[in-house]
Amino acid sequence: MNKYLIKSPNILYVGYDEVDQILEIEFKLNVIHQYFEVPLDEFIGLMKAEDTENFYFNYINCKYHYDAF
Secondary structure, three states, X not given: OEEEXXXXXXXXXXXXXXXXXXXXXXXXXXXXXXXXXXXXXXHHHHHHOOOHHHHHHHHHOOOOOEEEO
């Protein structure tokens, strides 16, 4: 999984596994969330969003099941 540095107040890195459709978000509070069954379109939308956190809260956060590490 490739990880990309994000310029955001609370999100540090975003990664995506296209085969398993896992979206990984690493927060600056040293917490990692792995979201499951996330379509590629959602990852692309997150990466292209003008406001990454706003997109995350509106389209990812409550929509997909996740595990926290």
